[in-house]
Amino acid sequence: MRFAPGLCALAALxxxxxxxQALGQAKPGAPKAPPAVADKxxxxxxxxxxxxxxEDANPAELFEARGEELWKTRRGPNNAxxxxxxxGLGPGVVKGAYVQLPRYFADVDKVMDAERRIVHxxxxxxxxKLEELAKRPFSTDTATPEPVSLVTFVAGQSRxxxxxxxxxxxxxxxxxxxxxxxxxxxxxxYDFSCASCHGEDGKRIRTQQLPNYTKPDQAIRAYQxxxxxxxxxxxxxxxxxxxxDCFRQQRFPEPGYVSDTGTALLTYLGVNANGHVYKxxxxxx
Amino acid sequence: xxxFTASILGVATLAGVAAVLAQSADPRSEAVAxxxxxxxxxxxxxxxxxxxxxVQAVCNRTGDKPPKEIALRLEQDQLAAIKYPADGKLMGDxxxxxxxxxxxxxxxxxxxxxxxGGGSCYNCHQIGPNETSFGTIGxxxxxxxxxxxxxxxxxxxxxxxxxxxxxxxLCSQMPRFGPLGALTEQQIIDLVALLMDPASxxxx
Numbered sequence: 025m026r027f028a029p030g031l032c033a034l035a036a037l038x039x040x041x042x043x044x045q046a047l048g049q050a051k052p053g054a055p056k057a058p059p060a061v062a063d064k065x066x067x068x069x070x071x072x073x074x075x076x077x078x079e080d081a082n083p084a085e086l087f088e089a090r091g092e093e094l095w096k097t098r099r100g101p102n103n104a105x106x107x108x109x110x111x112g113l114g115p116g117v118v119k120g121a122y123v124q125l126p127r128y129f130a131d132v133d134k135v136m137d138a139e140r141r142i143v144h145x146x147x148x149x150x151x152x153k154l155e156e157l158a159k160r161p162f163s164t165d166t167a168t169p170e171p172v173s174l175v176t177f178v179a180g181q182s183r184x185x186x187x188x189x190x191x192x193x194x195x196x197x198x199x200x201x202x203x204x205x206x207x208x209x210x211x212x213x214y215d216f217s218c219a220s221c222h223g224e225d226g227k228r229i230r231t232q233q234l235p236n237y238t239k240p241d242q243a244i245r246a247y248q249x250x251x252x253x254x255x256x257x258x259x260x261x262x263x264x265x266x267x268x269d270c271f272r273q274q275r276f277p278e279p280g281y282v283s284d285t286g287t288a289l290l291t292y293l294g295v296n297a298n299g300h301v302y303k304x305x306x307x308x309x
Numbered sequence: 310x311x312x313f314t315a316s317i318l319g320v321a322t323l324a325g326v327a328a329v330l331a332q333s334a335d336p337r338s339e340a341v342a343x344x345x346x347x348x349x350x351x352x353x354x355x356x357x358x359x360x361x362x363x364v365q366a367v368c369n370r371t372g373d374k375p376p377k378e379i380a381l382r383l384e385q386d387q388l389a390a391i392k393y394p395a396d397g398k399l400m401g402d403x404x405x406x407x408x409x410x411x412x413x414x415x416x417x418x419x420x421x422x423x424x425x426g427g428g429s430c431y432n433c434h435q436i437g438p439n440e441t442s443f444g445t446i447g448x449x450x451x452x453x454x455x456x457x458x459x460x461x462x463x464x465x466x467x468x469x470x471x472x473x474x475x476x477x478x479l480c481s482q483m484p485r486f487g488p489l490g491a492l493t494e495q496q497i498i499d500l501v502a503l504l505m506d507p508a509s510x511x512x513x
Contacts, residue, residue, distance in 0.1 A: 198336070205340035208372070210365045212358040213416040213491070214484035215475075217369075221446070229432045229444040275416045277354040283347035288340070 083253040084305035091177025100150030109145035122182035128193035135199040137290045140282035158281040163259040176251040183304030189294035203292030213275040243296035249306030354418035373480035380479040387476035399464040406503030453504040455512040
């Protein structure tokens, strides 16, 4: 599922490329002062402009449409649709569900995040096998997995709503605490935790700005734009992929697909972001 | 009466302790158990990486702010373990150092075993004036030698810091490249040259 907007994004990036070089060119005779941090923010501002242009014809919407079709179609060994899937607001209720996940589900006595719950419905209602879905869970050049489109559809049904991840059930509160511990847990080859990159204000890796997820006004940025159409590679990705690739760069081993670790971290991030408006599936660098 | 009150208090305290013990394990233990359950080895990244070593454990339990005496003691241990080049030569080739500083590969599950990795230096530090895509998690190293002097003591400091930053600041966010084997001795002296050679763009 590759299409023109992907090419547009690449073209936009190509146009952008000269900007950092231009910033690096010192005037002849001028002292070779290194560029100020403010210049890098100008680069980020350029990215934001391109994002704004692309959002007028957001490629994520195509995945929303595909996800909606998948949701309503009878499929799988049980020849069932997902219209009886309970995302926390009752069977079949999709509107507003995404911004209230992760949450506790009595039927499994567990806290589940959006993708995990959708996959749970695909296995219980439609008869798909988790092991099969977990084999190739992320988008590639040749395929966008069905859960990715389904999550994008479900997320789109919470566009413009406030994040309201519940903390009423003891297991929801426990999951938040576990997520917080995982967020700050330094280990692995490089001694990194999530907080190594996302625990301070105003930091960057290369030119990539790093939100401080311990603060509510920045924690929303963990949700904003996800699921997202990534200009790098032109692929649609969910937060499951985002966490997975963060762990890779954290030099950790590989997390299992739709695991407790992911649910715990998404609970920590979601609760921190509570009260902030979610703008729906978006575009990422 | 006093004794009676005291024993009541004692019972109440015991009940409180029992109530705490009856609750589920503490979130840290739960978090570690969760990670061990969920993660699988892939490529060069084994699940042994989920287990804290001594330095990580101290930093994790103190929010990266260990008591001074403990930090000092552990820093001294790490300092004593730094392996300096046998021939005493600490300055390599700054051009090679620049390439190593640019290279962000190494130690992920998608990196090959034994492949020489980079230092990922620009991910966090401003270094040479021609690279404008630099991170800000670490301090700027621009004009490193020019500001500190080009003497052997500063060379030795630079080598030690790249080899193991935790010998100087126990809970530094910088990886321990030397003990980890993520950078070779030659790579480290090339990076020292990038920072310390008067001809390096860093100092011009």
